[in-house]
Amino acid sequence: MSGNVGIVIVSHSKLVADGTADMVREMVGDEVAVAACGGNPDGGLGTDVAAIQAAIDSVYSPAGVAVLVDLGGAETNSEMAVEFLDEDRRARIAVLNAPIVEGAVMAATEAAGGGSLDEVRATAEELSP
Amino acid sequence: MSGNVGIVIVSHSKLVADGTADMVREMVGDEVAVAACGGNPDGGLGTDVAAIQAAIDSVYSPAGVAVLVDLGGAETNSEMAVEFLDEDRRARIAVLNAPIVEGAVMAATEAAGGGSLDEVRATAEELSP
Amino acid sequence: MEAEMLGKLIDQVSGAIRDNADDLTKLDQAIGDGDHGLNMKRGFDAVTEAREEIIGLAPAAALQKIGMTLVMKVGGASGPLYGSLFLGMSKVMTEPPRTAGAAADLLGAGIDAVMSRGKSTTGEKTMLDVLVPVRQALAEASGLETKDALEKLRAVARDSAEATIPMQATKGRASFLGERSIGHMDPGARSSALMVTAVCDALEGEGAR
Amino acid sequence: MEAEMLGKLIDQVSGAIRDNADDLTKLDQAIGDGDHGLNMKRGFDAVTEAREEIIGLAPAAALQKIGMTLVMKVGGASGPLYGSLFLGMSKVMTEPPRTAGAAADLLGAGIDAVMSRGKSTTGEKTMLDVLVPVRQALAEASGLETKDALEKLRAVARDSAEATIPMQATKGRASFLGERSIGHMDPGARSSALMVTAVCDALEGEGAR
Ligand SMILES: Nc1ncnc2c1ncn2[C@@H]1O[C@H](COP(=O)(O)OP(=O)(O)O)[C@@H](O)[C@H]1O
Ligand SMILES: Nc1ncnc2c1ncn2[C@@H]1O[C@H](COP(=O)(O)OP(=O)(O)O)[C@@H](O)[C@H]1O
Ligand SMILES: [Mg+2]
Numbered sequence: 001m002s003g004n005v006g007i008v009i010v011s012h013s014k015l016v017a018d019g020t021a022d023m024v025r026e027m028v029g030d031e032v033a034v035a036a037c038g039g040n041p042d043g044g045l046g047t048d049v050a051a052i053q054a055a056i057d058s059v060y061s062p063a064g065v066a067v068l069v070d071l072g073g074a075e076t077n078s079e080m081a082v083e084f085l086d087e088d089r090r091a092r093i094a095v096l097n098a099p100i101v102e103g104a105v106m107a108a109t110e111a112a113g114g115g116s117l118d119e120v121r122a123t124a125e126e127l128s129p
Numbered sequence: 130m131s132g133n134v135g136i137v138i139v140s141h142s143k144l145v146a147d148g149t150a151d152m153v154r155e156m157v158g159d160e161v162a163v164a165a166c167g168g169n170p171d172g173g174l175g176t177d178v179a180a181i182q183a184a185i186d187s188v189y190s191p192a193g194v195a196v197l198v199d200l201g202g203a204e205t206n207s208e209m210a211v212e213f214l215d216e217d218r219r220a221r222i223a224v225l226n227a228p229i230v231e232g233a234v235m236a237a238t239e240a241a242g243g244g245s246l247d248e249v250r251a252t253a254e255e256l257s258p
Numbered sequence: 259m260e261a262e263m264l265g266k267l268i269d270q271v272s273g274a275i276r277d278n279a280d281d282l283t284k285l286d287q288a289i290g291d292g293d294h295g296l297n298m299k300r301g302f303d304a305v306t307e308a309r310e311e312i313i314g315l316a317p318a319a320a321l322q323k324i325g326m327t328l329v330m331k332v333g334g335a336s337g338p339l340y341g342s343l344f345l346g347m348s349k350v351m352t353e354p355p356r357t358a359g360a361a362a363d364l365l366g367a368g369i370d371a372v373m374s375r376g377k378s379t380t381g382e383k384t385m386l387d388v389l390v391p392v393r394q395a396l397a398e399a400s401g402l403e404t405k406d407a408l409e410k411l412r413a414v415a416r417d418s419a420e421a422t423i424p425m426q427a428t429k430g431r432a433s434f435l436g437e438r439s440i441g442h443m444d445p446g447a448r449s450s451a452l453m454v455t456a457v458c459d460a461l462e463g464e465g466a467r
Numbered sequence: 468m469e470a471e472m473l474g475k476l477i478d479q480v481s482g483a484i485r486d487n488a489d490d491l492t493k494l495d496q497a498i499g500d501g502d503h504g505l506n507m508k509r510g511f512d513a514v515t516e517a518r519e520e521i522i523g524l525a526p527a528a529a530l531q532k533i534g535m536t537l538v539m540k541v542g543g544a545s546g547p548l549y550g551s552l553f554l555g556m557s558k559v560m561t562e563p564p565r566t567a568g569a570a571a572d573l574l575g576a577g578i579d580a581v582m583s584r585g586k587s588t589t590g591e592k593t594m595l596d597v598l599v600p601v602r603q604a605l606a607e608a609s610g611l612e613t614k615d616a617l618e619k620l621r622a623v624a625r626d627s628a629e630a631t632i633p634m635q636a637t638k639g640r641a642s643f644l645g646e647r648s649i650g651h652m653d654p655g656a657r658s659s660a661l662m663v664t665a666v667c668d669a670l671e672g673e674g675a676r
């Protein structure tokens with residue numbers, strides 16, 4: 001499991017993030033480390049940079065981490081969180097341009113097969129134009 | 130509100146469906162009727178044709194209904210549900226080929242602006258390749 | 259007599275699904291989300307619950323009730339697909355088929371419904387890779403003794419399910435795995451083989467053709 | 468003296484955001500998700516909470532602390548963007564700017580950080596459509612009396628925010644509305660104008676240039 005790319009799901013909604021993680025786990029079991037976070041620092045709709053950082057750290061391995069986001073703010077906050085990581089980790093994190101739910105399932109499936117971070121990214125990003 | 134296209138969100142996960150509906154409502158308030166359903170008839174991950182039918186009925190208006198789905202089974206079950214509707218309603222329901230979360234927000238935004246079902250569909254489907 | 263046969267078919271198929279649910283789930287864990295056994299059991303438990311009602315119905319209505327029950331209860335992609343199989347058969351059913359050829363035509367109508375619901379065909383590593391060869395074998399069985407025909411159908415069902423192992427999935431969740439779907443039996447192909455075998459077992463010794 | 472000025476700036480800006488949070492939220496309801504007021508208030512309430520710590524810091528560290536607080540607390544796209552504005556300024560800040568030109572350079576460093584964080588530029592109906600003209604006005608203010616310069620900056624901020632009304636949004640949530648984003652002031656442009664005005668109000672009569 002620690003040999004596989006990890007998955008972080010960052011939604012504006014905690015429900016969406018948690019439910020997407022459930023769907024991912026149903027598909028890949030514990031072959032892939034998955035962390036979900038959603039909601040602003042007050043728990044309302046939005047995202048939380050500190051929570052994103054913690055989620056990335058919780059699934060980090062040298063294989064890398066693919067971060068799935070929903071809308072603008074989730075992407076910007078995730079990119080910000082990545083910049084706060086140590087430099088050697090930063091290059092091993094990819095914020096994907098892919099739909100959050102469908103992309104997370106595809107990314108995790110590819111990761112479960114031992115795909116590299118680039119392969120995971122490419123597979124998920126095929127879902128976006 | 131009843132003049133606008135309605136939105137139905139059909140996910141394998143009840144959490145994803147409900148959270149997506151929250152995100153949609155934050156964006157369009159009550160200008161667009163939104164219904165969410167997720168989970169199989171036992172409440173596990175999956176979809177439920179009867180629940181999908183009920184969700185479509187609950188937001189139906191002659192302006193039509195856009196149905197957002199996540200993965201295969203959600204699409205097939207939604208198409209099945211549409212076929213069980215009265216013939217005159219059937220032509221006014223579109224199961225969209227768009228990512229569920231991002232597509233729902235875009236579709237609802239277009240619907241809130243008074244877009245037709247075809248316009249709502251086109252806007253959301255731009256998010257898929 | 260007809261009702262009795264129908265009851266026997268329901269019991270045999272439902273029993274086969276129930277007895278093999280764990281196996282179906284394991285197959286789906288390998289190349290899917292691991293719910294196919296649960297889904298099929300949910301569906302056929304509901305069919306079993308409606309058994310008395312179903313066996314009182316005319317053949318077309320019975321097939322329709324079974325199809326609708328699967329559609330409504332399964333909860334996965336296999337629900338509308340197997341549901342469509344029965345609904346498609348119900349649409350052309352007038353009386354129970356008395357020849358292998360008539361049975362092939364009946365199954366063919368169901369298969370057409372699956373294909374149009376699933377936007378799918380053979381070679382995609384799905385239930386169709388069992389259902390279509392079984393229909394073909396039925397169409398070619400008219401010259402055989404009942405016992406031999408049933409034996410043949412069971413063998414075709416089993417072999418066709420096995421033949422999905424080297425296939426790469428291009429429909430359903432298993433397609434997400436790309437090449438990694440190769441090397442595993444498709445769960446829906448397996449459940450189709452189980453159902454075909456169960457039907458053959460029920461017909462065995464009934465003199466049905 | 469420096470700490471006192473910094474405290475005054477924090478109070479003035481936070482107060483302006485707090486007093487106008489409902490207005491910002493209303494603007495965001497029209498072309499976004501209606502949280503900009505809440506987001507900004509959450510951010511500046513946290514800055515206010517850290518006020519005593521911040522005013523004890525050297526200028527660069529103070530800007531960094533404000534930026535990080537906004538990044539961590541705002542929760543919307545405006546968080547990392549306004550956060551980057553302050554972090555970008557903090558990176559070039561050695562001592563508080565004593566001329567309009569120095570202030571323009573400082574703000575320019577912040578704007579560069581916003582642009583690279585947001586992958587955005589002017590004309591896209593965002594905060595940048597206020598920040599960039601304000602920087603320009605600062606750069607051109609070196610000949611003016613302080614009072615006149617501040618008056619000018621407030622007018623540019625207000626007018627630039629107004630000028631976002633006829634724009635079509637191509638960044639952020641408002642871009643989802645396409646042409647329907649036309650006819651409304653951008654909430655981030657409005658919050659930028661509020662902040663610029665609040666800074667001018669704090670500097671008024673302080674003899675700062
Ligand atoms: N488009 C399709 N056409 C035909 N059969 C399909 C299709 N999609 C999936 N299947 C069949 O359904 C099976 C999976 O069923 P199940 O696990 O119950 O549903 P889900 O994939 O929604 O979890 C597959 O093994 C395959 O045989
Ligand atoms: N890419 C971007 N570049 C610059 N400013 C942006 C960008 N995206 C959004 N904004 C600004 O952020 C404001 C919205 O902030 P806010 O409502 O707090 O966040 P969110 O859109 O995540 O709800 C917009 O009005 C706009 O001024
Ligand atoms: Mg399954």
Ligand SMILES: [Mg+2]
Pocket residue numbers: 174175202291293333334335
């Ligand atoms: Mg499933």
Ligand SMILES: [Mg+2]
Pocket residue numbers: 495499500501502503543640
């Ligand atoms: Mg907003």
Ligand SMILES: [Mg+2]
Pocket residue numbers: 045046073500502542543544
């Ligand atoms: Mg927001």
